[in-house]
Amino acid sequence: MSKIVEGLKYSESHEWVKVEGGIAVIGVSDYAQKEMGDITYVDVPEPGDTVEKGVEFGALESVKASSDLFSPVSGTVTEVNEALCDAPELINEDAFANWIIKVEMSDPSELDALMDAAAYSELVGE
Amino acid sequence: MSEIANNEAAKKTCLHDRHVALGAKMSPFAGFDMPIQYGSIAAEHNAVRGAVGMFDVSHMGEIFVEGPDACEFVNYVFTNDIRNLEPGKVLYGMMLYPDGGTVDDLLVYREFAENAYLLVVNAANIEKDYEWLCARVKDNPRTGKPFGCTVRNESEAWGQIAVQGPESEKKLVEVLGLGGAASLEFYSFYDGQWNGKRLIVSRTGYTGEDGFEIYSAPENICEIWDRLHEAGVTPCGLGCRDTLRFEAGLPLYGDELSEKISPIMAGLGIFCKLDKDFIGRDALVRQKEQGTEYKLVGIEIEDKAIPRAGYPVELADGTEVGVVTTGYHSISLDRSICFALVRREYAALDTRLDIRIRRKTFPGKVVKKRFYKTNYKK
Numbered sequence: 001m002s003k004i005v006e007g008l009k010y011s012e013s014h015e016w017v018k019v020e021g022g023i024a025v026i027g028v029s030d031y032a033q034k035e036m037g038d039i040t041y042v043d044v045p046e047p048g049d050t051v052e053k054g055v056e057f058g059a060l061e062s063v064k065a066s067s068d069l070f071s072p073v074s075g076t077v078t079e080v081n082e083a084l085c086d087a088p089e090l091i092n093e094d095a096f097a098n099w100i101i102k103v104e105m106s107d108p109s110e111l112d113a114l115m116d117a118a119a120y121s122e123l124v125g126e
Numbered sequence: 127m128s129e130i131a132n133n134e135a136a137k138k139t140c141l142h143d144r145h146v147a148l149g150a151k152m153s154p155f156a157g158f159d160m161p162i163q164y165g166s167i168a169a170e171h172n173a174v175r176g177a178v179g180m181f182d183v184s185h186m187g188e189i190f191v192e193g194p195d196a197c198e199f200v201n202y203v204f205t206n207d208i209r210n211l212e213p214g215k216v217l218y219g220m221m222l223y224p225d226g227g228t229v230d231d232l233l234v235y236r237e238f239a240e241n242a243y244l245l246v247v248n249a250a251n252i253e254k255d256y257e258w259l260c261a262r263v264k265d266n267p268r269t270g271k272p273f274g275c276t277v278r279n280e281s282e283a284w285g286q287i288a289v290q291g292p293e294s295e296k297k298l299v300e301v302l303g304l305g306g307a308a309s310l311e312f313y314s315f316y317d318g319q320w321n322g323k324r325l326i327v328s329r330t331g332y333t334g335e336d337g338f339e340i341y342s343a344p345e346n347i348c349e350i351w352d353r354l355h356e357a358g359v360t361p362c363g364l365g366c367r368d369t370l371r372f373e374a375g376l377p378l379y380g381d382e383l384s385e386k387i388s389p390i391m392a393g394l395g396i397f398c399k400l401d402k403d404f405i406g407r408d409a410l411v412r413q414k415e416q417g418t419e420y421k422l423v424g425i426e427i428e429d430k431a432i433p434r435a436g437y438p439v440e441l442a443d444g445t446e447v448g449v450v451t452t453g454y455h456s457i458s459l460d461r462s463i464c465f466a467l468v469r470r471e472y473a474a475l476d477t478r479l480d481i482r483i484r485r486k487t488f489p490g491k492v493v494k495k496r497f498y499k500t501n502y503k504k
Contacts, residue, residue, distance in 0.1 A: 037163065037166060037167065038166050038167065038168050040430070040432070040455050041430050041431055041432055041455060043431065043483075043484060043486075059484060061431075061432045061455070062167075063167040063168060063171075063365065063369060063454065063455070063457065064162070064163075064167060064365050064368075066432065066434060088430075
């Protein structure tokens with residue numbers, strides 16, 4: 001049983017978004033980190049890079065496999081979570097507390113297409 | 127849909143129910159539904175390096191060659207020289223196509239019975255190897271007649287467990303009562319009985335640690351698994367089997383050896399005795415004289431990013447000169463390392479080679495392929 005946090009938006013590719021004004025804080029769900037297993041590396045863009053809804057912006061690596069990260073919204077990266085470079089396992093410890101990037105959204109209406117906690121819970125079958 | 131169909135078609139080893147009951151992550155491998163990991167790959171990997179772990183390797187193939195010409199026949203299809211192999215000894219080598227491409231890599235066991243050999247082959251290649259052997263046995267080029275020996279595929283009648291790690295000998299002796307294991311040298315085996323069925327114990331493995339491979343009938347393998355499990359031996363999946371063999375510099379057929387990758391390209395010439403005749407020998411002699419276009423090397427990059435199979439190997443100016451075949455962030459060594467096939471002019475140790483990982487290029491250099499110092503029993 002994986003944890004799902006109320007009040008966040010979720011993508012079908014298992015990213016979550018927390019909206020703080022015009023900024024989207026983006027991470028991966030607890031379900032995703034469990035599927036990945038021990039995360040050993042987080043590949044992220046640089047602040048200033050642009051990301052596009054539905055397009056790969058980075059990756060999580062476990063021992064066995066790499067898994068692409070897809071941006072749930074379009075915009076410009078304002079911040080990346082540097083702590084994950086040294087301690088990628090933080091995502092395994094708490095996937096919701098450890099965000100990956102923050103994006104200044106260019107089109108906040110894109111959020112409407114994302115799922116709420118109840119719909120996401122249905123997607124992952126829990 | 128296709129995934130479901132594949133799963134239904136996948137074969138199951140005798141230990142399949144136990145893997146499912148343990149909650150293993152299962153995945154199709156070589157036509158079998160196999161456990162990738164029970165918990166964490168890193169924890170299973172570390173259990174083998176530091177204590178003892180066990181693997182279900184019942185998917186591997188067992189092919190028996192018996193008869194007056196068995197030695198001559200096996201020696202004709204096998205790259206290593208078995209003429210001086212004593213009963214109870216094991217030899218590693220390959221079977222090759224005439225062009226030097228690899229049919230499979232395998233272990234040859236010289237049985238205690240006269241004129242009998244056991245060939246242990248990769249699961250994905252059982253049918254192909256069996257057909258290859260059956261075709262070759264019909265034609266002894268020396269006599270123009272068939273070889274006087276039989277080839278029997280008994281893969282489905284045998285289960286196999288690999289018990290690997292520094293405490294493996296202790297577990298075999300104390301938990302299973304296999305006292306003969308203690309006196310086995312590396313690459314030796316003995317024949318025994320368990321519940322009236324044949325049991326083969328060999329001091330071999332695929333992890334870089336001391337360890338054993340136990341072959342017997344499926345019901346015996348299940349009992350042995352249960353007893354080792356009760357005694358605290360860590361069940362290990364194919365995930366850590368790959369990280370362990372990779373660190374120890376051991377090739378995997380399909381990645382570092384294939385129909386297109388000869389043992390010379392893979393740096394395994396030591397297992398090919400060119401002073402005897404075998405299928406593919408002439409091609410290897412040519413490859414040794416002229417050099418192969420590509421060579422298998424180790425590459426280390428200065429970053430925690432992970433070079434995965436298929437990623438391009440580049441020169442500093444971006445010219446592509448090779449491809450990664452297996453790569454990990456090594457669990458035992460904390461280094462990002464890989465095997466790669468690169469053009470031979472860039473295969474020398476310390477050559478600067480970069481690896482492209484998604485959008486970025488990571489500088490690296492050629493290093494020795496045996497990344498981890500192995501701990502075999504001398």
